Amino acid sequence: MNPDLSKLQPYPFEKLAKLKAAVTANEQLPHIALSIGEPQHPSPAFVQQAMIDNISRLENYPTTKGLPQLSEAIASWLKGRFSLNSIDPVSQVIPVNGTREAIFAFTQAVVDRSQPDALVVSPNPFYQIYEGAAYLAGATPHFLPCLADNDFHPDYNAVPADVWQRCQLLFLCTPGNPTGAVLSFEQFKQLIELADRYNFVLASDECYSEIYVDGKEAPIGLLEACARLGRHDYKNCVVFHSLSKRSNLPGLRSGFIAGDAALLKPFLLYRTYHGCAMPLQTQLASIAAWNDEQHVADNRALYTQKFRAVIEILNPVMAVEQTDASFYLWAKTPINEETFAQQLFAQQNVTVLPGSYLSRTVDGINPGENRVRMALVASVDECIEAAHRIRRFVESL
Secondary structure, eight states: OGGGGGGGOHHHHHHHHHHHHHOOOOTTTTOOOOOOOOOOOOOHHHHHHHHHHHHGGSSOOOOOOOOHHHHHHHHHHHHHHTTOOOOTTTTEEESSSSSHHHHEEEEEEHOOOOOOOOOEEEEESOTTTOOOOOOOTTTTTEEEOGGGGGGGSSSSGOHHHHHHHHEEEEEEEESOOOOOOOOHHHHHHHHHHHHHHHHEEEEOOOOTTOOOOOSSSOOOEEEHHHHHHHOOTHHHHTEEEEEEHHHOOOOGGOOEEEOOOOHHHOOOOHHHHHOOOHHHHHHHHHHHHTOHHHHHHHHHEEEEEEEHHHHHTTTSSSBOOSSSSSEEEEEHHHHHHHHHHHHHHHHOOOEEEEEEGGOOOOBBBOTTTTTEEOOOOHHHHHHOOOHHHHHHHHOOO
């Protein structure tokens, strides 16, 4: 077996299941899950109908590159959403079966295994796949802490030159999971300059870009920053987007990677061998989703309602703030985060995720210590009820 498999840690939800198994939940209260980032809003009916209308396409093999119409729909969405002058649907867009699969595969294609000291640099806390993909590509993950005193962004100015010299791939997550922090144009500009200077790839995970509070400015993306800088070839830059959060379609497994054609051409070759073609009926349903914005606005309005209600309830007893974007609250806990999550489950039958399960301890610091991630994915009423239960629990401490 691949010896690098031994480097993989249990997934956060495995750790959470073990933590919860040690206690008994209060069965007098119905369970409310705020732990997993699985959207619970209804998926768009017109997307479901597109799947039904095209179910006969099960008879056809899909190609790895996908239907031209899908890449064109994605390119059109990118141009409108991020004010791009141009993006070529043929050479600068590849549909993928969800960004988790694509992030893992892209890392395998990018990392040069002949360099024994190769680094994949990642924010900390982070989406677990960044770490696993790095190890299984033969690289070492290098974590940059995202702390409150730097608005939950890594301090890129503090990164030593030798780290940048060894870096082959830098993961960005904006809006951040779990912090909700959004990179600014100036931060993107700095990172693009670093990628040019040290010749590494910037991979921006932007799956939460469409979930932000109504009335706030939509988050900027990496390709938008490139376009503002006149870099229409998007050199060394790729972005990942998904329909899972934007359109409440996590089961569709549909997203895309877009950016530098010089990176996407060999990645497409890798995918051809990897065998990751998206089913045709899924592609046609995805076209319908990317072409519609009303359901996205309606979705955003629901999250805005939940954020405002939950924060109002919790603010008197917890340090919890409105994040820039995403559907998470990165709440500070008055006691150890594991104890908080375990006892909250036992007493109030509400599940949240300990922040340390999403982070690694580096130089004695774990950015998830004394924090929990609350995913406001349940219904408005359930989120409000969960907030009242959390408040009662905190007041009992």
